[in-house]
Amino acid sequence: MAYQDLEVTIADYIATITMNRPKAMNALNSNVLTELDTAINKLGADDQVRVIIITGGGKAFVAGADIKEMNELNLIDFRSFIARGQKAMYAIDLCEKPVIAAVNGFALGGGCELALACDFRLASEKAKFGFPEVNLGLFPGFGGTQRAPRFIGRGMASELTFTGAMIDAAEALRIGLVNHVYPADDLMEEAMKIAKTIASKAPIAVARSKTAIKMAGDTTLEAGLAFEREAMALVFPTKDRAEGMDAFINKRKAEFKGE
Numbered sequence: 001m002a003y004q005d006l007e008v009t010i011a012d013y014i015a016t017i018t019m020n021r022p023k024a025m026n027a028l029n030s031n032v033l034t035e036l037d038t039a040i041n042k043l044g045a046d047d048q049v050r051v052i053i054i055t056g057g058g059k060a061f062v063a064g065a066d067i068k069e070m071n072e073l074n075l076i077d078f079r080s081f082i083a084r085g086q087k088a089m090y091a092i093d094l095c096e097k098p099v100i101a102a103v104n105g106f107a108l109g110g111g112c113e114l115a116l117a118c119d120f121r122l123a124s125e126k127a128k129f130g131f132p133e134v135n136l137g138l139f140p141g142f143g144g145t146q147r148a149p150r151f152i153g154r155g156m157a158s159e160l161t162f163t164g165a166m167i168d169a170a171e172a173l174r175i176g177l178v179n180h181v182y183p184a185d186d187l188m189e190e191a192m193k194i195a196k197t198i199a200s201k202a203p204i205a206v207a208r209s210k211t212a213i214k215m216a217g218d219t220t221l222e223a224g225l226a227f228e229r230e231a232m233a234l235v236f237p238t239k240d241r242a243e244g245m246d247a248f249i250n251k252r253k254a255e256f257k258g259e
């Protein structure tokens, strides 16, 4: 499928979504949000995809929700716009395949929220993060007030949200917002390496582990453990589980088929 504001490629079980409105710093307008939601859902259902990487074309990852579009909206349309943004971000949570943010540049406002909606984040040394919404009389509305405290703690999420401060990649690494920082030219290669490793593992086990890990942020330990037990019970009868154990016992490399 052709998209207007995204580029989507698939190779070796890895899909790459490149946010592609470089002249607007990849700002999230209604069309991008709809396309992102569609792309995530399609890739999530595609057997040829085991991992998804999201990155930005040009200088920015995503510089936030589209301020020019928002400024023209009435209240009803603004509510719909925010709901559309939340839905696109939540599609990443619901997607059973790992989604990695490869943050190449500015990840501000809705862009930082997009990165936070991914399973984990890798950054270029040029990446910059922040929630500048308070400068506009807004605050993070694409899930930032809910995901940031879960991932970087309430204190750090509050400071970033209340001050609108922009932080660099080294600080993002220090506070646990990103897992790794790479020289700009190496970012995609390093993201691909991690994606390839994930793609070589048993896909159903990876998918179930994603849903179980998500539960950790959403529920009690007791309910999470119950979910984990059931998820494990679903994985046990798969062909890939038999293949993985047989390969270990017979000292050979496992070949996983996602079955």
Ligand code: CAA
Residues within 6 Å of the ligand: 023, 024, 025, 027, 028, 060, 063, 064, 065, 066, 067, 068, 069, 085, 106, 108, 109, 110, 111, 113, 132, 133, 136, 138, 139, 140, 141, 142, 144
């Ligand atoms: N929305 C719409 N357009 C944007 C944009 C955004 N979020 N961010 C950048 N642009 C546009 C600029 O208006 C400019 O367009 P023109 O060439 O037509 O003037 C173009 O992208 C290039 O931007 P700059 O000239 O500003 O580039 P820069 O290198 O000087 O600065 C920047 C880059 C620091 C990212 C700066 O553009 C900026 O501060 N952008 C806004 C960041 C922001 O406030 N994000 C939060 C948005 S609100 C939000 O996200 C709400 C929510 O939670 C749902």
